[in-house]
Amino acid sequence: MSNQSEIHCINPDCLRPYPQPWGNKFCNCCGAPLRLIDRYIPTARLGSGGFAQIYTVWDQKTQTEKVLKVLIEDSPKAQELFAQEAVVLSSLRHPGVPRVESDGYFQRIWSHSQGQQILPCLVMEKINGLTLEDILYQHYPQGCPQEVVLNWLTQAVEILQHLHQRHIIHRDIKPSNLMLRTSPKSSPYQGKEWRGQLVLIDFGGAKQFDKAVVRSLSRSTKLFSSGYSPPEQLIGGNIGPTADFYALGRTMIELLTGKHPADLEDPVTEQLNWRRHVQVNPQLADLLDDMMQEDARSRPANAKIIQRRLAQIHKAVPNKIRPIRSITQIVTFFWAFFWELGRTIQKAVTNLTQTIRKIIALTLRAIAQVLRACLDTIWTMILTCIGTCIGTFIGYVLAFHTSWGLETGKFLSSQLAVLLGNTQPVLGSEMLLFAGAGWGTAWGLVAAGGYRQRRRFLVASLMGMAGYGFGWFILQLMTPKQGSEGLIAFILAAVSLLTLGLGLRSHHIVYAVMAAFGTALPFAFLMSIGQQPSTVFDNFFSLTNSWQGLLWKIAFFSAIGVFISFWLGVSHYLIVPGLRFLGWRQ
Structure with missing residues (x-):
């Protein structure tokens, strides 16, 4: 078996060709195919020579390691010389020449958004x-x-x-x-x-x-x-x-x-x-x-003439140079020893310096990325909190201090009373309050512009109102609705629908699940240790048509908005990159 665990992308334009997880069929960075003619897997780059780049490859058919030359020069002369080398080597069978099989020369063709890329490839025996x-x-x-x-x-x-x-x-x-x-x-x-x-x-x-x-x-x-x-x-x-x-x-x-x-x-x-x-x-x-x-x-x-003369030299060399050979070898041995020792020390110091330099650069880059992620998340949390406050206030005014809101609330109350069988009182105006909070939360998240969103204010606002409105409806189905089960059900429904409406670029289900369950987690934890957030939730429903009740509602919805922002940041900077590294691409 190959002792390799990572793959090297041979696309010369790839920005991060190595490492690719073993088993990947396509490059995580550029999307280029990694396996060549479904047989050879590039494992490491050895260097470059002339117009070609050289790699080690694992031959899955023969279970051996070989050498791959990839032509990166597109001039006609370079292509001619490369094809010429393939023809010459495939026709030779001698231990003093690298062996190339009849199908060792091929072209890797890859179609992408910018056109078609053709890379001539030559696989040959690896000489150790x-x-x-x-x-x-x-x-x-x-x-x-x-x-x-x-x-x-x-x-x-x-x-x-x-x-x-x-x-x-x-x-x-x-x-x-x-x-x-x-x-x-x-x-x-x-x-x-x-x-x-x-x-x-x-x-x-x-x-x-x-x-x-x-x-x-x-x-x-x-x-x-x-x-x-x-x-x-x-x-x-x-x-x-x-x-x-x-x-x-x-x-x-x-x-x-x-x-x-x-x-x-x-x-x-x-x-x-x-x-x-x-x-x-x-x-x-x-x-x-x-x-x-x-x-x-x-x-x-021709070579035969040289071989005849070499045969005569082989007979004469041992007797004529033996006295000089001993002294020469002794001097050469000590010179080579100290020269190699100095060279080894120099390489060790150089490698150590380069390693320290790389570690410092990686550390600084990691610190910069962490700071950027933290600032991005904090900024999103602040704007989301502001948006939630504004949306909750607007929803409260519409629901309880306008004739339109009161009429809408009466209509919703009568319809839900019939639907629920009059088993519990229903205040329909609350739905406008919840919809306003959902709109404000979605607006704050989009306005922050974090997590590489496509800033879709309209879609996100509609999904925010629909999610919070649906969560309010679920609350009406719970008995009693002030209970802990109702709180968790509302959070899961509202947050997941709101998140799906954001203009996130990929892994939408992952973001929705992480945001919903992550937001519900703090409340569920408090309930599990017997510290139910009953004060906030009871005041939320009991102080309905009052400015004091408005403050409790703003506090409740703002907390949810802050948690949503935090878990979206965790998903964007930790969870989704980890899934991409494991090969889950969307």
Whole structure:
């Protein structure tokens, strides 16, 4: 099984590509599909190379980890080179070349509001190990031992022979494009030798060649790496297999000397003055110089010629360099040890500094978000309280101090008396009071503009009046209506309907449930411990047509409005983001 628990979005325009919860099919941030052809799951970004971004992916079919290259450059030439790399790698079967299956090249197509996005993808075998550049600068800053370099040269020539027999040239050989494949559970350095299969990577510049074309004067795409590519490649001329031999020779000299080829070039002749920097077998030195001849016709014509010369060098190297080898290895060992120690300490300090900096930034960002949430919620609570007071006052005046309100109250009283069977007195004017309180509460919530609302004053006001009016009707059905059950029933009905009328952008049911039950919770808690809010509720109904009763009603409805604002804030800043993180999107 994969040990990964999070997914990485490969959309180059995604603002927060990582982390995505394991099991998600779509990105929580940009909505892009996360699984590729229903088989590959990107788990981490390794970096970028050329025009592509590189990721590790989990192959659900083979239950193995692989490498994914995603082309993010849309130029025709970049797409041509990317497709060319896919064709070359899928046709090769050699331990020194990353394996690509026949269906490893595909395009991820995603349609969205801004159009259609097409990302060419290439999945290949993941090579565990270090590049020769890493081994050089981490372990041998003064140059690698001759025996080690000779072994790598032999393997590299064997890989090139496999490529050239299939009329493929790599065109970008350098230490960073040669890896030493090792087992993830074992060290590549055993005893005095570096063990492992050499692997040639990054076939983005590889191309097919024809022997007849190589001899002609036709030109090829100008693609080169400074310090390694031959002259004919630098000027964009036609190149053949000997271009790979030139780059490989310069790569081996860098490994032997620990110096970049550009630092060894004579500024006048542009030849490498490298022999005085290291003691090697003369036959090996001659071979490397022949591979780096400026004229391509003076270099070895094919890999078999180089292999024959390497066979002779292998016989001579152990006897001729053994006395020098011991001293060189001792000096190199201590130099590499202290150099690596200093490098490790430097990395540790840098990582610690970066970690502290990130922690401080995250802490400050979290504090800022908490303060913003608190201020937003407090502002909403204040405006809701003001709106509730105004709405309750208007409703009270309409209900008990206008002829229209009194007539409406009588009509509602007579109709409800018939409906309820005259089992209890009904004061219909109270419904206007409740509707006014609902309108004021909804107006205050919308006027505050918090919680990313769509500010819909009319809809929210109508739902507020309907919710509080419906809650009043439920109260009339309760016996007695001043009881605790009536209070809870009114809150649940009124608050849930009011909340559904607000212009919240998503998760409407979650907001309604949280606001309704959260508002009822304080009253239910007081009842559970035997401290029923009877004084407020009794005065609410007993002091009906008086200004003293109005104050009790304002206090009651204002408390409900404050609780609604608080629980909407809790839902918006805590509950809904948590649900989105778990994959519940609306």
